[in-house]
Amino acid sequence: MLRFFGKTDVGLVRQNNEDSFLIDQERGFCLVADGMGGIAGGEQASRFFAQAADDIYPSGRPTSETDQIDAVQRIFWQANQNILNFVQENPHLKGMGCTAELMVFSQNRYVIGHMGDSRTYQYRNSRLKQLTKDHSLVQEQLDQGIISAPQAAVHTMRNIILRAVGVDEDLKLDIIRGNIRRGDQYLLCSDGLTDLVNHEAIADVLASSTDLYQKAETLISKALAAGGSDNVTVVLSMVGE
Numbered sequence: 001m002l003r004f005f006g007k008t009d010v011g012l013v014r015q016n017n018e019d020s021f022l023i024d025q026e027r028g029f030c031l032v033a034d035g036m037g038g039i040a041g042g043e044q045a046s047r048f049f050a051q052a053a054d055d056i057y058p059s060g061r062p063t064s065e066t067d068q069i070d071a072v073q074r075i076f077w078q079a080n081q082n083i084l085n086f087v088q089e090n091p092h093l094k095g096m097g098c099t100a101e102l103m104v105f106s107q108n109r110y111v112i113g114h115m116g117d118s119r120t121y122q123y124r125n126s127r128l129k130q131l132t133k134d135h136s137l138v139q140e141q142l143d144q145g146i147i148s149a150p151q152a153a154v155h156t157m158r159n160i161i162l163r164a165v166g167v168d169e170d171l172k173l174d175i176i177r178g179n180i181r182r183g184d185q186y187l188l189c190s191d192g193l194t195d196l197v198n199h200e201a202i203a204d205v206l207a208s209s210t211d212l213y214q215k216a217e218t219l220i221s222k223a224l225a226a227g228g229s230d231n232v233t234v235v236l237s238m239v240g241e
Contacts, residue, residue: 002105004030005212006235009220011192012228018042019190019233020098022050028061029053029104030235034118034190036164041096045083045166049100052079061106068104069175072113075102076165076173083166097166101132101188103237105180112176116164119194120176121202123185128203131176135163153198159191184239189219192232196223212236 004025010017018035033049035042053075062068079100087093099116112120117134140162141147163172185206193202197219205218216234223232 001240002028003212003238003240004235005216006030006032006233007216007220008231008233009224009228011231012224014231016043017231018046019192019231020046020050021188021233021235022053023235024054024057027057027059028106029057029102030188030237031100031102032118032188032190032233032235033098033100033165034116034192034231034233035096035098036161037093037096041093042098044086044093045096045098046100048082048086049075049079049098049165052076052082053102057104062104063106065106065109065111065177068106068109068111069177072102072104072111072175073173076100076113076115077171080165080169080171084169087166095167097164099135099161099190100165103186103188105237108180110178110180110186112174114174114176115172116161117159118188118190121187121189122178123187123203123206124181124183126207128199128206130199131178132174135174136161159195180239182239186237187219188235190231190233192228192230193219193223193234195230196226196228196232212238 004023006021020033023030033046035046099118102113114132117136120131122129
């Protein structure tokens, strides 16, 4: 059995929340989308993504991994087209788009669709593992050995995104697959969390014996205590009996 909980907060600096999240317990999926392109454009883009998932994901959970992947790909493609079409009709919003994490569960497997610098983590056997890799300029420089991990954490250009939903007809989507186990926890989050709360602090929260509601509250409180410079959104899921 899967349990979910999600929460979003505007933060302490911004006036509007450009993040969106969606949880569907019955269909077994969850998502986080982080809008970009200005207040109106960013809010609209993340909502386009959440709406595409709600419209497209099958009412009965896909029984095969191939069907799961197909559903995830169709959601990203439709959201991408919807945003591009909206920008064509509203050219003053050119540049709008969103990063997105979509995680679907079926039987003992998961599939993740990932674009941008929002992240998905797995907490298993007291170990926190980042399942996704940021599509960002800083991550690219880190991969090439140009900068170190400590430098990446404070880099002034760490929010420059190389891939996002709604900015290009050519959709380059990461698909990540794996097995789920009893006791697993999964965290989907916007960069409003990970820019301000480090890996170790996130792991400590997930290791606690509190429920998903309290863990989500604590993660957001930590981001706010660290300055709350961005919208922050977290979605947690736990694999039970």
